[in-house]
Amino acid sequence: MNGDDATHDRGGRNAPHAPSEAGGAVQGNPDRLAVYRGTRHFDRTQEPRGAPSVPGDAPCFVVQIHDARRMHFDFRLEVDGVLKSWSVPKGPSADPRDKRLAVPTEDHPLDYREFEGVIARGEYGAGTVIVWDQGTYRPLPGKRRDHVDGAAGFAEALERGHVSFWLDGTKLHGGYALTRFRTGEEAGDRESWLLVKENDDRAAAHGAPDPLHARSVRSGRTIRQVAADARDDPPRGF
Numbered sequence: 240m241n242g243d244d245a246t247h248d249r250g251g252r253n254a255p256h257a258p259s260e261a262g263g264a265v266q267g268n269p270d271r272l273a274v275y276r277g278t279r280h281f282d283r284t285q286e287p288r289g290a291p292s293v294p295g296d297a298p299c300f301v302v303q304i305h306d307a308r309r310m311h312f313d314f315r316l317e318v319d320g321v322l323k324s325w326s327v328p329k330g331p332s333a334d335p336r337d338k339r340l341a342v343p344t345e346d347h348p349l350d351y352r353e354f355e356g357v358i359a360r361g362e363y364g365a366g367t368v369i370v371w372d373q374g375t376y377r378p379l380p381g382k383r384r385d386h387v388d389g390a391a392g393f394a395e396a397l398e399r400g401h402v403s404f405w406l407d408g409t410k411l412h413g414g415y416a417l418t419r420f421r422t423g424e425e426a427g428d429r430e431s432w433l434l435v436k437e438n439d440d441r442a443a444a445h446g447a448p449d450p451l452h453a454r455s456v457r458s459g460r461t462i463r464q465v466a467a468d469a470r471d472d473p474p475r476g477f
Contacts, residue, residue, distance in 0.1 A: 271321045274345040278363040285356045289348030294320070297375035300406060301352040302331060304450045306462055307366040312447060314434060315347060316376060316404070319394050322347040325432060330371075330447025331411055333436055337446055341417060341432040355457055357469040367466040369455040374408030379437075403437065409456045413441025 272289050281288050298317040305313050312330035315322040325341035332339055352373060358365050378393040380403070396402045400419035406412060414437030423430030436442055447453075454461055460468070 271319070271346045272348055275347055278345070280362065284358055284362045286354055286358065287348055287350040290350055292349045294349070295375070297377060297407075299349070299352055300374060300376045300408065301370060302372040302408075302411065303354070303368050304330075304371050304453060304462055305364065305366060305368050306450075306466070307364050310450050312371065312450070313344070314341060315352065317349060317352075318397060320349070322349060322351055323397065325417070325434065327434055330450070331415070331434060331436075332446040333411070333413075333441070333443040334446060335436045335438040335442050337436070339434040341434040343430050343432065353457070355455060355465060357466060367462050367469070369453070369460065369462050369465055370457045371450075371453050372408045372410040372456050374406060374411070376404045376406050379403035379405055379414055413437060413439045 276289070279286060294317070300317065301315045301322070303313045303315070305311055309328070312327045313324055314327050314331060315324045317323075324344045324347050326344050327339050327341045329337075329339050353370070355368055355370050357367050378396075393402060393404075397417070400422075401416070403414060403416045405414050416435050416437060417432050418435070419430065419432045421428060421431040450462065452461060455465070458465070
């Protein structure tokens, strides 16, 4: 695939539908997860409904590799009780010269950060998912006119279209920035962002790994191994 393609298609259904169960209480404002819940049948998918969860001392992040209709990375940041999510076709890079396209997707529940497995055929986002990296993050002041004051300030800066943050993961470390460069207000246009590594002492001259050979930070398995263990078809090529 072209690594700069927006990866909104998730395999399976595109139109929202009524889920089998609402899933009860969820973290944060339940309306934030309406799209997530409305595009899934929880009696068919292994994905979490969104169980109540107590936030940790620091907000979390997770990067998942998803072999849907097109292989891509999903980058997620905990904000206001949900995981704000972006599809990143080429994956996060440690090289500040790389500007990675990041296309927003629906908010996910916090417990999605632990999800690893196979989403069944016919379901929204059908395909295999592994947790490539996970950890915590902290907001950074930002080099533009963004004043980030705690969680509320970070959420407001994200709404305005630019945030800087420091990742403390197993594989990703250091400062990163997300910047919106297309609002999606024009007809047929999609909101688009760039995910870029800051030029700090954690920068390196390498991008994301080959997703077919990358290993889960939780289980040590590749995406092929997770698919095989689920007795499903092996993933398609990247």
